[in-house]
Amino acid sequence: MGCCMATLPEQESETSSSLEGLERQIVDLFVDGVKVLGLPRSIGEIYGVLFISPAPLALDDLVEKLGISKGSASQGLRALKGLGAVREVEGNAERRTYFEPAVDLKRLVGGFIREQVRPHIESGKKKISKLAEAAREEPDPERRAFFQERVERIDNWTRRGGQVLPLLQRILGE
Amino acid sequence: MGCCMATLPEQESETSSSLEGLERQIVDLFVDGVKVLGLPRSIGEIYGVLFISPAPLALDDLVEKLGISKGSASQGLRALKGLGAVREVEGNAERRTYFEPAVDLKRLVGGFIREQVRPHIESGKKKISKLAEAAREEPDPERRAFFQERVERIDNWTRRGGQVLPLLQRILGE
DNA sequence: GCGTTTGTTCAAACTTTTTTGAACAAACGA
């Protein structure tokens, strides 16, 4: 795609963001959304602007629309790419790269699980096996039984968690 | 971004706490766990100590074991009660109140969804209906169609999210 | 009443996370 589409000369710049009604509302919604997921506000802002933009946007568009620094925009885009929530638009002749949002829930949820959830489950598994070992070493038999029951319970939790994730993705994927 | 990229720093907590091996490991595990859920570390510490304690504990026990302030312990317990993750032990003759952890996953997940997830979904619904209205007011027909498609998509996401939650609870409840 | 124990509150101190912005590098055309 050539340049910046039909929407045109964007009114006055300056003084932070130049978002108009609907855009502002969408951005706020996504900011809330990513906060719930424990991600920084700039991630929500960037995704929001891309989500409601009729055409792909470049880094500088985000800087201007949101009134954030280039550094923020760059890092935010990197994170969103990592989550699979944003992709670079292929095959535009220009030098600068344009981005568009991934908009299907399956992909978004999948990326979040892959990047934010799985790593914690993995590292948790290691810790749990160390726990089981520690519990076995308790000398008092009554306390040992109690500890082992508790460790076993945690182990069950993570096992069930691991089962739920693929199911979740399947359901959301339709 | 404390959250967006790969693995965690795995910090050991260190303070004037009197936790011994297994307790320490459990507490660290829960600290990591609640961090993933976006809750403060003291919540994880308190729940962890209660979880691995063979007998209920009172506020001052937590203060001593964890080396945290009374204020932290008080606030942490309040939050955990709100989540349904901890309950007061009934019918002990003493003046001080003792606490024990809720240990079934269904209850824990249910509390988290009720306290941390649902409120956001609710407030999101209101925002979405405002969004739909704003989209309808776009004069340009092409842009209007695009905006409406996007708003509709968000609406679908939340609808599906709302469907998944009870399902999740049912699966984890066994 | 008084002193003690138990727990809560909330402003200030502290900690952690996020954002900024200036320096840098790479790609391109002239």
Place this chain on the structure above:
DNA sequence: TCGTTTGTTCAAAAAAGTTTGAACAAACGC
């Protein structure tokens, strides 16, 4: 080659979030 455009990096500043601790209140026994 050089100047311009585009984007990245990272130390430091700012913002956000958490914990502390001293003041306060409530419940109890004496």
